[in-house]
Amino acid sequence: MTPALSYDKTYGSQHRWLLSSLLIGIVLLSLAPSLRLLIEALSDLTQGRQSPLWQVLNSASTWRALWHSLYTSGLGMLIALVLGSLFAFAITLTNVRGKTWLVFCFMLPMMIPPQVTALSWLQLFGPASPLLKSIGMAPPMGSPQPLYSAEGIALLLGIQSAPLVFLALRTSLLSLPRELIEAARISGAKQIQVWGHIILPVTRSGLIAGGAMAFISSLGNFGIPAMLGIPAGYYVLPTLIYQRMASFGTGVLAEMAALSLLIGLLALAGVALQQHLMGRSRFGLGGHSGRSHDFTLGRWRTLVTATLVGILLIILVAPLLALVVSSLVPAVGVPLNADTATLNAYAEVVGRQGATWRAVRNSLWLAGSAAVVLMLLSLPLAYRLQRLPDRWRGVVLSAIEIPYALPGVVLAIACILLFVRPLPIINVALYGTLGLIFVAYLARFLVVCVKPVAASLAQLDPSLEEAAQLAGAGPWRRLGGIILPLVAPALFAGGLLVFLLAVNELTVSALLWSAGNETLGVLIFNLDQGGESVLAAAVSVLVVIMVASLMLALSLLAPRLPKGVIPWQG
Amino acid sequence: MAGLNTEERNTSGLSAAGLSIDRVTKRFGEHVAVDELSLEIKPGEFVALLGPSGCGKTTMLRMLAGFESVNGGRIQLGSRTLASPETHVPPEQRDMAMVFQSYALWPHMSVADNVGYPIKLRGLRGTEYQQRVQQALALVELEAYAERMPQALSGGQRQRVALARCLVSDPSVVLLDEPLANLDRHLRATMEHSFRDFHQRTGATLVYVTHDQTEAMALADKIAVMKAGKLVQWGTPQTLYHEPRTAWVAGFIGQGSQLKVAAGSPGKLLEHATLMRGLNATESERTQAVLVRPEHIQIATQLPSAHQLTAQVENVIFRGERYELSLRLPSSETLLAYHRTAPKVGSQVAVSLDQGWCMEPDQ
Missing domain, CATH: 1.10.3720.10 (MetI-like)
Structure with missing residues (x-):
């Protein structure tokens, strides 16, 4: 009792x-x-x-949509892993400048609704892009919009879910006590060996968990594949359900329930895996209260900071700028200048x-x-x-x-x-x-x-x-x-x-x-x-x-x- | 109920009540935390529950407060049953107060609000409320801090706010859970003084949990020594010091040496002659454990006479007002003694023991 x-x-x-x-x-x-x-x-x-x-x-369309879902989410997860771990390692373990603002800007895409992300990227590329038109770099009319593709969907899914990888990895990096790294250094490990022998193994579960979270989140994402996939006739499971419901209404509810069960099971399996891994990554490092390590970048500091800022300019600032430009023109396809701005x-x-x-x-x-x-x-x-x-x-x-x-x-x-x-x-x-x-x-x-x-x-x-x-x-x-x-x-x-x-x-x-x-x-x-x-x-x-x-x-x-x-x- | 309490208090000053703990048992799963513990605490007594960590003293205190239920036995306050396996009066109806180890000051309330909370719950408002809070703060000399937030106070000041919160409602029993554990040495001495002062002024029944024997000895009227959930001895500090029941209690309280002698029986005091005779017997005859306090040991650097023992000086520590010697007897037992001067380490000294207390062996 x-x-x-x-x-x-x-x-x-x-x-x-x-x-x-x-x-x-x-x-x-x-x-x-x-x-x-x-x-x-x-x-x-x-x-x-x-x-x-x-x-x-x-039904063949089910399996096709399932494959599309797995392909875009898988590719998106890889992009998220690359972006997320780059930012997590650089911001958590080194002395780059402006950490608070870097984190805030990097997290912003997660909180921006996916359809807005999709819209802003659509405004950035393609022949009708007001931004490209304004700077005179728009491709000729009739050329395809590169984002209306599986890879376009995956890219945006990756950017949207990269903060999830970042967070999972950052959590396990923050719980990595500096003593562990210092003990390796004093035992004679070089920087590169410290990474290979200590940091990566200890944070591996965080990395896997972050990847799983990015995958699940991409799997359930509706806004991006709807905005980018539907015009190209490229359906993933959530957009397939949406399209069927939109066309046939509640008559196909039973079938839609079966489809939903399929995605639901996939997602829940992913959640279970991720929670299992997160639980394991926390276990074993408990009891340490050490501060996390700060690698001094020395003369590389400015370069690394500039790289991170550059990436943020591409994945966040440029699309948002395109969005703002698009909102200021009188009609689609009109370039923005002092006369047209409205x-x-x-x-x-x-x-x-x-x-x-x-x-x-x-x-x-x-x-x-x-x-x-x-x-x-x-x-x-x-x-x-x-x-x-x-x-x-x-x-x-x-x-x-x-x-x-x-x-x-x-x-x-x-x-x-x-x-x-x-x-x-x-x-x-x-x-x-x-x-x-x-x-x-x-x-x-x-x-x-x-x-x-x-x-x-x-x-x-x-x-x-x-x-x-x-x-x-x-x-x-x-x-x-x-x-x-x-x-x-x-x-x-x-x-x-x-x-x-x-x-x-x-x-x-x-x-x-x-x-x-x-x-x-x-x-x-x-x-x-x-x-x-x-x-x-x-x-x-x-x-x-x-x-x-x-x-x-x-x-x-x-x-x-x-x-x-x-x-x-x- | 609130009105009744205040009236009663205003005429009689304080309403201290006796606590009766009768064969109280607490189990956590298989583990018996408190095992058939019985204590009779008189009204207005200052009682310490003393024991090493894990002995069940905090569990006992939490059962008194009502945070834990009892699995067996009965707790009574005066004639009112607070807890038994069938009944459990919730903490908010027990009319007790407690000083927590972490002080437990509510960080969102000012010092005055913290102190006044118990009487506010009893329906006091207006000038009487203000007066009572002022009085309580005056008692711990913190009137000037009434409007501060607890975070702005030092450790000792927080402790005194917690005390003031205890006394504002004139509780019948005040419980203290290792209240000095988080304070530094210097502050502890000051706080010990405020506790004694607090007890004298209020006359409340105080139950104080500690693992520090000097703290318990300095403060309490009576001490309950606990070990593994059981009561080992219950008595005044003097009794515990001079007449410890078992060798374990003797080792826990004060300094002293335990020797084996061929004389006496548990609970007997051995005089000089009997003790020295008992010590000189052969090893197989020496079966009775006896406690010899260092102040009952005389040291002489001259050669020993017939009724004395020889011992080798093994270690000498300077303690300011005296030297603390650790001596090795011929029987290879060690003896702790005090002396005005420092004999040379390795030299022989003559030892004479004035008295010793015979103890029960440990269970």
Whole structure:
């Protein structure tokens, strides 16, 4: 019998009971969409060859899309590994200049919505690029857009997921105590041997974990293959589902459930592998509190710094510049100069009371209320979680992690299945309303909000609460008067992260939106598909500005948060 | 309940209550952390739970506070049962206060808010609240720091804020969990003084957990020495020093040497003559363990007389007011003695023992 259990039995039943029911309820709600999907995909297996799963597995387009998914994600992962490890090694282990800004800029692509990344790169290359036109370097009309290809998709997937590799590697590099390197040096190892014998082996699991994360994230990415692949007729699994749903509607739900199951299983296997490796990389280095090593670059310092800045100029600044240029021209294909520059697109976005403004309002409203609701849920949830035995805490965390780990398309299909019929008893139909997107966001981003709060609670000295308890404070009083003020920064950071992710979200809403219920992500996608790339660019520029300022706001909170809460601060 | 408490306190000063711990047992899985421990603590007594780390003293304290349930036995405060396998009064209803090892000051509240929190929960507001907080802060001489945040204070000041928070609600029992463990030597001496002062002024029942025997001896009225979850001895510091029950207690408290003699029985004091005779017996007859404190050893550099022993000086350490000698007896047992001057290492001295205390062997 563990002490926690015996404590449970003896007192405090009322608040414990309430918190426990909340916990169980949330776990069930997190699991419900996935379970519904599983049932749908497997239900008609008795029909043999007629069952949807069998049909899907026998269709050539499934296998083609699967191969496309694996190819683009695999290639993207390699690009991410190269970029991510270069930045991680250089920034963590050497004394390059301007580390904080390098990290911030390198992390920015992860937070920029994928369709915006795709749009900005499209504006950078190709015959219609306003930037190339303005500097007179545009290829002749009619020449192909090089990004409408598998390799184009892979390149952008790589850039978007490189920060994931960077983070995983940086974590394991930071836990590499300088004593390990110094011990090797004093034993007579040269710089190069230190790398081969110590640094790489110790950080290998971090590298593999980062690669796995980049692969999963690319596999579930919808925005990039949708913007670059659909015009070229190149479909990956998420875009295949989107295209089928767009063409045939809910009639093909059963088949789509089977397809979703396929990606879902692939992604979850990747998550399991990655968590296993991350767990192993942390193990064994515990107990060291040493500072990480700083290799002095000497005269190479400026060169290395310049290389990193150069890469950032290419992968971040140039596309964003192209985006800005595109948003300032009156029409596609017009070069930008003093005569043509216009703010018409922005005036259109902000001024016209049409679909554009409605989408902005929808997204802000959805993201804001999801953030508030999740913040309210996170504190009691994390508080109860803290008091669970380790094994159960792991189980619950995995359960609420699933809707976030699954590719957005899978969650969207699962939510449609769950809510396509009106809810029983209250008889409210969620399908086709903003409510459905809202519910999907709650399920998807719960873990994003809970994790910082849980980390902050774990750091809290238990005697702070015990002192209040002896002073006579009951459970609710302690939660409100002691715990809440102390974890408030983490709670706030969690809410901001949810807002940041939800406001740009495309994958889930791409399948769940309906006329009048567009989100910001869907809007950019639709504008670009409708040929209004100037307007799309203007919206995108506004989105990037919003993302960067939210990230800056979070960075300002960082000193008051536990380590690792803010993704771009190691 | 809050009103009743304050009224009672205002007329009677402080409401110290006796604690009765009756065969209390705590198990964590297979491990028995506290094993049938019984103590009777009188109202207003300053009690120390003393033992090496892992002996169960902190678990015992946390059971008193109510942070741990009990698996067997009973804890009573006055006539009220706080804990037994069937009942568990939650910590917030026990009317106790505690000084934590980490101080546990809430970082989001000022010093005054920290101190006032317990009485705020009891519904006190306005001038009475202000007054009580001021009084508590005055008692630990921190009035000037009321509006500071805890982070702006030094270790000793934080400790005193934690103390003030304890006394503001006039609890019937104050628990202290190794409160001096995080302080430097100089500060410890000052804080020991404030604890004694605090106890005298409030008259509260104090239970103090420590692994440091000098701290326990200096502060407590009575000490419970614990080992592996069991109570080894329960007595005043004087009793523990002069009459330790077992050889382990003797080794844990104060300095001294343990010799084997052929005289006496456990719990007996041996006088000079009996002791010297017992020491001179043959080795096989010498079975009784006896404790000889260094202050009961006389050293002479002249040749030994009939009732004295010869010993070789093995080591000499200067301790300021005296020298500490470690001597080797002919039986090859070692003896710790004090002397005004330093004999040469390797020289022979005459040793005379005034008295010795016979102990039980260790279990």
